[in-house]
Amino acid sequence: QVQLVESGGDLVQAGGSLRLSCAASGSIFSINAMGWYRQAPGKQRELVAAISRGGRINYADSVKGRFTISRDNAKNTVSLQMNSLKPEDTAVYYCNAFYLGNAYWGQGTQVTVSS
Numbered sequence: 001q002v003q004l005v006e007s008g009g010d011l012v013q014a015g016g017s018l019r020l021s022c023a024a025s026g027s028i029f030s031i032n033a034m035g036w037y038r039q040a041p042g043k044q045r046e047l048v049a050a051i052s053r054g055g056r057i058n059y060a061d062s063v064k065g066r067f068t069i070s071r072d073n074a075k076n077t078v079s080l081q082m083n084s085l086k087p088e089d090t091a092v093y094y095c096n097a098f099y100l101g102n103a104y105w106g107q108g109t110q111v112t113v114s115s
Contacts, residue, residue, distance in 0.1 A: 002026045002104040004095045009109030016113070017083045022095030022106055024076040032098040034071055034078040038091035038111075045094065049080060062088075085113045 008020040024031060035050030035058075049069035050058045057069055066085075071078040078095065090113050095106035 002028060002031070002097055002099050002102075004097055004104055004106035006093065006095045006106040006109040009093060009111045011112045011114065012085055014085060014087055014113055014115050016085050017081070018085065018111060020080040020082065020093055020095075020109060020111075022078045024078075024097055024104075028076055028099065030073070031076060034095070034097045036069065036078070036080045037094045037096055038089075039094070039108075040088075040091040043091075048093070050096075051078065082111070085111075087113045087115045089113050 003025045004022055006022045008018060010018055012018055033050055033052050036048040037045050038048050039045040048060050048063055049067055051069050051071050053073060066083050068081040091111060092108040093111050094108045097104045
């Protein structure tokens with residue numbers, strides 16, 4: 001079982017920056033992929049960025065060049081640095097982790113970008 005706890009969501013003006021963090025806990029040996037998804041009101045949850053244990057990274061086209069994902073395998077943490085935020089980035093952001101064939105989710109953290 002893996003527990004994921006996110007932090008860092010906030011209200012920020014357009015053009016600003018935020019850093020989201022997620023810590024995984026539980027009886028963990030090694031987590032495979034970790035990532036961030038987001039869900040805006042009335043929309044489906046979508047991938048924002050993902051990073052494999054080996055460091056392979058995938059970004060949504062909408063955030064390329066603005067967001068940076070990183071992870072610390074020793075600490076089982078994943079972070080998302082978000083720069084040049086836009087109102088369309090407003091959403092609940094969820095941390096995700098794959099471990100032993102199962103997907104785990106955090107409770108979500110709200111990011112609101114005002115214009």
